Amino acid sequence: MxxxxxxxxxxxxEATALLAASWGExxxxxxxxxxxxxxxDSLHTPKRVVNIKSIHELGGIVRTAAGLRIGATVTMDELARNAEVRAGYPALADAAAGIPSPQIRHMGTVxxxxxxxxxxxxxxxxxGLLAMKEGKSLVTGGENQYHAIFGGGPAYFVSASSLGPALIALEAKVRLLSAKGARVIPAIEFFVTPQDESTREIALRPDEILTEILVLAAATHSATYEVRQKEALDWPLAAASVAIKMKGPVVGSARIVLGHVAPTPWEATAAGEWLAGKNITVETAEAAGKAAVEGAQPLSHNTYKVTLAKTAVKRALLAAAKVRA
Amino acid sequence: MRSKKDPDRSRQAKGNFSRRGFIRGVGIGGGALGTGLLENAAEAAPATAASAGPGPVPITLNINGKPVNLTVEPRVTLLDALRNRLDLTGAKRVCDRGTCGACTVLMNGKSVYSCSVLAIDAQGKAIETIEGIAEPGKLHPVSAAFWNHDAQQCGYCTPGFVMAAKGFLAEHPNPNLEDVEHGLGGNLCRCGTYMGVRQAVLEAARTLKTQGGKNG
Amino acid sequence: MANTPDYSWPPMEARKVIGQSPKRLDGPAKASGRARYSSDLNPKDLLFGVYLTCPHAHARVTSVDTSAAEKIQGVTAVHVVSPAGTEIQWQGTEVAAVAAVTEEIARDAVGAIKVVYEVLPHLVKEEDVAQAGARAKAAGEILKGDPAAAFQQAAVVSEGHYGIPVITHCCLEPHGQTIQWQGDSVWAWPSTQDVTHYAGQLGQNLKVPAANVKVKMDYIGGGFGSKFSPDSWGEVCARLSQKSGGRPVRLFLDRATEQRIAGNRPSAYADIKIGGGKDGTITAWESHSWATGGFTGGGSPPLPYILDDSNHPIPNKRLVHTAISTNTGPFRAWRAPNNQQAAYLTCSAVEDFAAKAGLDPLGVFKLNLQYAPKVRQDLYGYQFDKAAELSEWKKLWKLRGQSAGPVKRGLGLGFSAWGGGGHTSQCNVTLHADGSVQVDIGTQDLGTGTRTIITQVAAETLGLPMAAIKLTIGSNDLPPDNASGGSTTVGGVSASTRKAAVNALAKLFDAAAPALGATADQLEAANGQIRVKGSPSKSLTWTAACKKIGAAGKIAETGINDQRNPSRELISSGTGGVQVADVSVDIETGIVKINRYVAVQDCGLIINPRLAESQVYGAVIMGISTALFERRFMDAATGAMLNADMEFYKLAGIGDIGEIKVYMDIRPENDKRGVIGLGEPPAIAICAAVGNAVANAIGVRVPHIPMTPDHVLDALEGRNA
Incomplete structure (x- = not known):
């Protein structure tokens, strides 16, 4: 180090004043x-490290007129245990609680x-982020068991975020602050697929701090289902977060977002739209799962993830609608 | 290998980020253990709210209920400070990347991976290491339960497991087997002692309850 | 001494300490964090050693420039391990090492060393033998009978492909040591499975007489066969110390290097064809196998496993093996070398044969025990039945693929054989005139419970409580003991300790006999007394008896077990075991969960049932980890080990192992055989049993271990072509 x-x-x-205009500082x-x-691992070699845990206003989960404001330094443990989150945003609570290591939940922040x-x-x-060697991707010709099945390159890594899919499904926003001011962007715009080595996989700028997450107050059913082989600390192989707004007994609108399948959380827009007007049953959930993985472009060793993504969608939908499989 | 790690890896920090104090305080006599290898606090820049380092900085850690002064660079992890500077070697360095749990200590009562905490960042927190959970010569009920159920072979993961279990039981005083399996998912053992660990944690829960919940 | 003393164990019913389950003696030290491993030592003036390693799988070192590193303040020594001209054959090879006053400075210095490499072509993958080209070397062919004809005549012929990957030892305490080389003396605190021989080997490397090398190790954080020698890092650490004016240096591998170079189990892949009768009798075997253990290639596992007694083997067989040299870290002995691979390949192929014949594999395995060693046939027969009973085989086993629903349940079998025996060991027992008892033996406790076992044997023999025994191990000042490997430690140390204690006791009887008005041969030691056999009232307390020790003030006696001529009245070798995995497979995710795992293990005389069971549990848990999660990922293009960590090199956690049932086969006929080591035998059959259970559950063979979702779904969805 x-x-x-x-x-x-x-x-x-003070904190924003300590940040620099370019990465690496x-x-x-x-x-x-x-x-x-x-x-x-010398992947980051900053000259300055700015601890933000002493900044009081970055903590806490607060109910506002608009919904919930979740501070950036709220830990995954706090998020998973928060009564309001559990009651109103199970997709988020599931995702945070799903991290199998208490130590990571105690330390890791939103x-x-x-x-x-x-x-x-x-x-x-x-x-490198794109893992290119002599103009070719190391990933596509290499060991891509844990890599992307969506996106089509040039980046093939998968977003590691546990909360990203849930936040996108819940139409959350994130607030980014620099010395020049704040901006609020939809969570879905926070994640980007880098096109070259000099860009990052998030919209955050080097001089910005992610200060909080804003989740809308909305009557939604939501759930996150992660496919994990291990009960102990490990990354999900695939995951799905769903948020459903009901219209009487049927789905009014649904958002389905896959995790760990693309360089960003991957919204399955067509699958969500297909669900509108339908009851959630084992059959429709399964069909939505199939629709969600349409157009998947698996690599040489990760076709299995198509099945996992499909299953994750089905199980998340059934969990959100509280339908027993 | 064409490395795409940050290109300025070997470059020393420049400009505002001076390396004042770095190294100048060391090298003479090497320093005795127990008070830190980077002895010469006078030459080290003091930590201010705004900035400290990159050279050695005097810090104070609250370890097992006592303030401990030492001088470290900001990049020193809590684990390395404990093991290399303070001779508190119960916490082990195994993966050194926040995966295996062998370095587990409690911070403000919660289990954390000390390999992934900067020592300087642990100031102001109550740090509990395995050395502090029992009187000299005695065993904490969690340790005793590990012994009773042979929840150890080589024993290298054991202190981390004991600390993770202690933190877990503080939050889950009445666990069932399933809770134990979920609650200790952040620790790994290579010898395969999990059968014993499961029983040990369940027994420790019972013992702690009959002792009036005195979990350390 | 006129007659050879009777060293044999007391009969089962007469044992007071042996056969009991005292808790491990070092348990409190380990569970309280007070145990000091060699990697925990902080001697005065300690320096920190750090390695620079090669990022390439195959390269020639063109130049090494250490000048910048040497100038960094706080650096005390820089040592070049691979100078210009060195050809490096695997990633992680040590190129240079630095010692400095802090670990952070040592790492900075390593980063400042400039190495230029000429990168050379590499091969790091062996799953596909066709891709190995010239790196694949024919490594033997065995032909017996007429397999071609036998296959033609066979009523049932099954064919399959199977593979078990390279996995790493991943000891939690990495390889390394702390060493101080001052003047002509070297003090070494290694993490080693062989305390006694470390000095000789290190001394030879350093050109220092072994007599000048002092070795001490109280605890070791895992070895599993990978820590037998001082390795190159022992020498490098010593040189760093010497170059630093004799200050002690601590040099342990970082995790990535540990994973890359400090030990792995060779892979084994095979295409296997079995032919036989409708009843399940195997008549023909053909296998084409290949393996790598690194640059030196990979030997053939013994196929077919167990069912290949030289006097009555499967009548027709053809074995062809290919060794593949790869640019990967070298293999090291791994808990039952080659047996896990052989068990997996054989048991998988036999299960597939049974499935093809539409037979219960339990019956097929038992039927083909006719090819197993005669002495073991009855034992296996008993164990297959016992394992079937404990796993509820008759109730739960269904023909392959008959399990309904999306979560399918299956049962699978595996079996094992191991030698063991007792390694060469010397124990000194000293009885002091004040009654205190000292036991010295230059062995090591790998976490198997060696301390506890030795103390139990001494206490049993001397008729004392364990607390009366002061045991010292872990130093080369002590009587020599051998490396802990091959499940030979418990045999070695229990025999040497028993003999030393019997010999010492005989001397004590001589000293105490006059006071008791009896002859030495009429005396016995029991309950803390020396007493006349049959007249327990005629007795001396232990302390009183020891007061009779003459002018020497102590009795010091030795006991020796010689591995080549072992103490057959005390120890034995040769164990068998049968295991059953009961798994559930979620076919929508490919996730395999262990419901229950049954291990029936023959183990000879058990000194400490608690510790013996821990050995079996541990072996099974480690085996489940390898069956479900572990594999080394090598990248073909870059030659890098991609998961040289503990994040993607996945180990089972506490919730990943299911319920394990251990059955120790301690029938009197096994007890009579004496002590047999248990480290290896129960670790052999797990991949076999789990793989077979998965095939039974889902109806198709998942060829490659581990049973991960990608492998399971690839098999289910027909992507194995």
Whole structure:
């Protein structure tokens, strides 16, 4: 780990002033579950690390007229246990509770979950975010068991965010603050597929801090289903978050977002639209699952993930609608 | 290998990010253990709210109920501070990437991976290590239960497991087997002692209850 | 001594300490974090060693420039391991090492070393033998009978492809040591499975007399066959210390390097064809196997496993093996070398044969025990039945693929054989005139319970409680013991300890006999007394008896077990085991869960049932981890090990193992055979049993271990072509 200056600002004003205009100068430290490893592996070599855990206003889950405001330094444990989140936004609570390590839940933060870097082993071994060698992707010709089945490149890593799919399904927004001011963007716009090595997989700019997440107050049924082989700490192989607004006994509208299948959380728009006007049954859930994976472009070793994604959608829908399979 | 790691890896920090104090305080005598290898606090820049480092910085950690002063660079993890500077070697360095749980300590009562916490960032928190959970010569009920159920072979994962279990039981005083399996999903054992660990945690829960919930 | 003393174990019913389950003696130290492993030592003036390793799988070192590293303040030594000209054959090879006053400075210095490589072509994958080209070397062919004709005549012929990948030892305490080399003396605190021989090997590397090398190790954080020698890092650590003016240096591998170079189990792949009768009798076997254990290639596992006694083998067989040299870290002994691979390949093929014949594999395995060693046939027969009973085989087993619903249940079998025996071991027992008892033996406790076992044997023999025994192990100042490997430790140390204690006791009887008005041969030690056999009232307390020790003030006696001529009255070798996996497979996710795992294990005389069971549980849990999760991922293009970590090198956690049922086969006829080691035998058959259970559940063979969703769904969805 390269030596760095450590800053511990008490206010957002101080914090944003410590950030720089380009990547590589400063990194924001919250839970540290990813950043410390990135620094140990020299994937991040910031000259300054800005701890934001001392900034009071970044904590807390607060009900507002518009919905819920979830501070960036709220831990995954706090999120998973929060009564309002559990009652109103089970997709979010499921996703946070699904992380099998209590230590990670205690340390990891909501902001960190969204800003963490991909777990792609080519990236982690220093071959770059796009893992290109001599103009060819190492991923497509290599070990892509845990890689993307959607997106079509040039990036093939999968977004590691646990909360991203749920937030997109719930039509949440994220607030980003720099010394120049704040902007609020839909969660779906926060995640981007990088086209080259110099861009990142999130819309956050180097001088910005993700300060909070805003979840709308909406009467939705929601759930997240993660396909995990291990009960102990591990990444999901695929996941789906769904949010359903009912119109009487049938679906009014549904949003279905897949996780761990693309460089960003992957919204299955057509599958969601297909569900409108239907009851949620085992059959319709299964059909929605099939629709959700249409157009999947699996790589040499990850066709199995198509089945997993399909199953995740089906099971998330049944969980959201509380239908027993 | 064409590495795409940050290109300035080998470059020393420049400009505002001076390496003041870095290294100057060391190298003479090497320093005795127990007070830190980077001894010379006078030459190290003090930590301010705004910034500290990158050179060695005096910090104070609250470990097992006592303030401990040491001087470390900001990049030193809590685990390495405990093991290399303070000779508290119960927490082990195994994966060093927040996966295996061998380095588990409690911070403000909650289990964390000390390999993924900066020592400087642990200031102001109550840090509990396995060395602090029982009187000298005695065993904490969780440790005793691990012994009773042979929940250890090589034993290298055991301190981390004991601390994770202690933190888990503080939050789940009446666990069933399923709770134990979920609650200790952040720790790995290579020798295969999980059968014993399951029983040990269930027994420790019972013991702690009869002792009036005194979990340390 | 006129006669050879009777060293044999007391009969089962007379044992007081042996056969009991005292808790492990080092349990409190380990469970409280007070146990000091070699990687925990912080001697005064400690320096920190860090390696620079090669990122390439195959390269020639063109130049190594350490000048910048040497200039960094706090760096005390830089040592080049692979100088210019060195050809490197696998990623992670050590290129240089640095010692510095802090670990952070040592890492900075490593980062400042400039190495130029000429990158050379590599091969790192062996799953597909056709891709190996010139790196694949014919490694033997065996032909017996007339397999071609036998297959033609066979009523049932099954064919299958099977593979078991390279996995890593992944010891939690990495390989390494702390060493201080000052003047002509070397003090070493290694993490080793062989305390006694470490000094000789390190001394040879350093050109220092072994007599000048002091080795001490109290605890070791896992070895599993990968920590037998000082390795190159022992020498490098010593040189760093010497170059640093004799300050101690701690050098342990980081996790990535540990995973890449510090030990793995070779792979094994095979296409296997079995022919036989409608009743399930196998008459012909043909296998084409290949394997890698790294650059040196990979040997053939013994096929067909167990069913191949030289006096009455399967009558027709053809075995062809190919060794594939890869640019990957070298293999090391792994809990029952080659047996896990052989068990997996054989048991899978036999299960497929049974399925093809429409037969219950339990019957097919038992029927073909006719090809197993005669002495073991009855034992296996008993064990198959016992395992079937405990797994409710008759009730739960269905023909392959008959399980209904999206979550399918299946049962599968595996079996094992292992030798064991006792390694060469010397124990000294000293009885002091004050009654205290000292037991010294230069062995090591890998977490198997060696300390506890030795103490139990000494206490049993001397008629004392365990607390009266002061045991010292873990140093080369002690009487020599051998490496802990091959499940030979318990045999070695229990025999040497028993003999030393019997010998010492005989001397004590000589000293105490006059006071009791009896002859030495009339005396016995029991309940803390030396007493006349048959007249328990004529007795001396232990302490009083020891006061009779003469002018020497102590009795010091030795006991030796010689591996080549072992103490047959005390120890034995040769075990068998049968295991059954009961699994559920979710065919919508490919996730395999263990419902219940039954392990029936023959184990000879058990000194400590608690610790013996822990060994079996541990072996099974490790086996489940390998069956469900573990594999090394090598990248063909870059030659890198992609999961040199503990995140994507996946180990089973506490919730991933299901319910495990261990049945120790301690029938009197097994007890009579004496002590047999248990580290390896129960670790052999798990991949076999789990793989067979999955095939039974889902109706198709998943050829490759581990049973991960990709492998399971590829099989279910027909992507194995």
């Amino acid at each position: 390269q030596a760095f200056e450590y800053s511990n600002p008490a206010s957002l004003k 400063a990194d924001v430290l919250a839970g540290g579950t990813d950043l410390i490893s990135l620094m140990k 902001g960190g979950d969204l800003c963490q870097r991909p777990r792609c082993w080519y990236y982690r071994q220093g071959f």
